Amino acid sequence: MPVSLQPLWDSLASQVESGWCPGLAAGVRIGGETEVRAFGTLDVQGTAPVRPSTPFRIASLSKLVGGALALDQVAEGRLTLDDDISRWLPGLGDLRVLASPDAPLSVTVPVRGPVTLRHLLTLTAGFGIDFGDTPYSRATRELLWGPNPPDMDPDTYLARLAELPLAAQPGQRWMYHSGADLLSVLLAKIAGKPVSQLLAERITGPFGLDGTGFPTGEENFPAVYQEEDGALVEAGTYRDAFSAPPQFESLGGGMVSTVPDYVAFLSALTDDVLLPAGTAASMAADHLTGSQRAGLTEMAGPGQGWGYMTAVQTEPGAAWSEPGMWGWAGGSGTSAAVYPNGDTGVVFTQRLMSGPQDSFDWFWEPLGRVRAALRSSG
Structure with a gap:
């Protein structure tokens, strides 16, 4: 030194x-x-x-390791930054978006574009931790908030996520954490093996x-x-x-x-x-x-x-x-x-x-x- x-x-x-x-x-x-x-x-x-x-x-x-692993798969040609993730996660192919951040979960508008890998990596996918006291925050606190990893298997997590509207249009705003958890599911689906492997x-x-x-x-x-x-x-x-x-x-x-x-x-x-x-x-x-x-x-x-x-x-x-x-x-x-x-x-x-x-x-x-x-x- x-x-x-x-x-x-x-x-x-x-x-x-x-x-x-x-x-x-x-x-x-x-x-x-x-x-x-x-x-x-x-x-x-x-x-x-x-x-x-x-x-x-x-x-x-862990997020930095996840980012590196995702970019490794991009370099391998397994996907691109702008690929629609519903190609591998079809349950996320028919999303809706809250009409406003504090709207009831039933008041939604159409999504303007797909969620991509780039959105996950930049935490701008339209879902994540809402630090306010809103219907979305209350509905997602158990599913999307840390610090513990989700207490469920990836398929259950994906199904529960698909039932929710997005809190914002993809690419609209930064929302913490949950893009990294969905990235975990996506990489395992693309590779056909557990993330650990x-x-x-x-x-x-x-x-x-x-x-x-x-x-x-x-x-x-x-x-x-x-x-x-x-x-x-x-x-x-x-x-x-x-x-x-x-x-x-x-x-x-x-x-x-x-x-x-x-x-x-x-x-x-x-x-x-x-x-x-x-x-x-x-x-x-x-x-x-x-x-x-x-x-x-x-x-x-x-x-x-x-x-x-x-x-x-x-x-x-x-x-x-x-x-x-x-x-x-x-x-x-x-x-x-x-x-x-x-x-x-x-x-x-x-x-x-x-x-x-x-x-x-x-x-x-x-x-x-x-x-x-x-x-x-x-």
């Missing part, structure tokens, strides 16, 4: 020592060199240490990402906590959702990984060895128009765009960030991003995010200082 990362590691150790969470793991790649550290224990009882190889539930960081054949197997995939029920995960009345309480429902192989393999939030694996995954994308040259750059480019961006601004704040299953920074922001930086965070307490020059940061914790505006500044700020010191010394 060209400069000392000790200020970063000291910050992470302090975060654990403060009681914010019992343990965490983090990794960075700077100047092409990777370093990974782990801190604390798997639970508040201190039963075992967190190690670099510890598997974590990565929640919405396709993932192993195309990404995790070739790149030796042995700790990445879907839960098997054999993992020794860190306990995941949420704050209640100032104390850490284990999130039992979330724990139980990952205690056995899933009936729905969700690329929206159902994957598990290790910090070294995830750094290697992002590095393979950045270095154009996972996808054909230029494909990762397209994945990490902003594909939203101004009118589509409102939902993302509500979720991620201003100055953010969306590529193919990843956020993209479009304007100057925090001192440690840069326009062109891309990545995302997961509700289970995970965060990962790649700088325009390829420098990469990944941190996995065991404390659920309390909302979309939670930050990981205690990781990104010291990493930014390390990068600034490197530029000064260069």
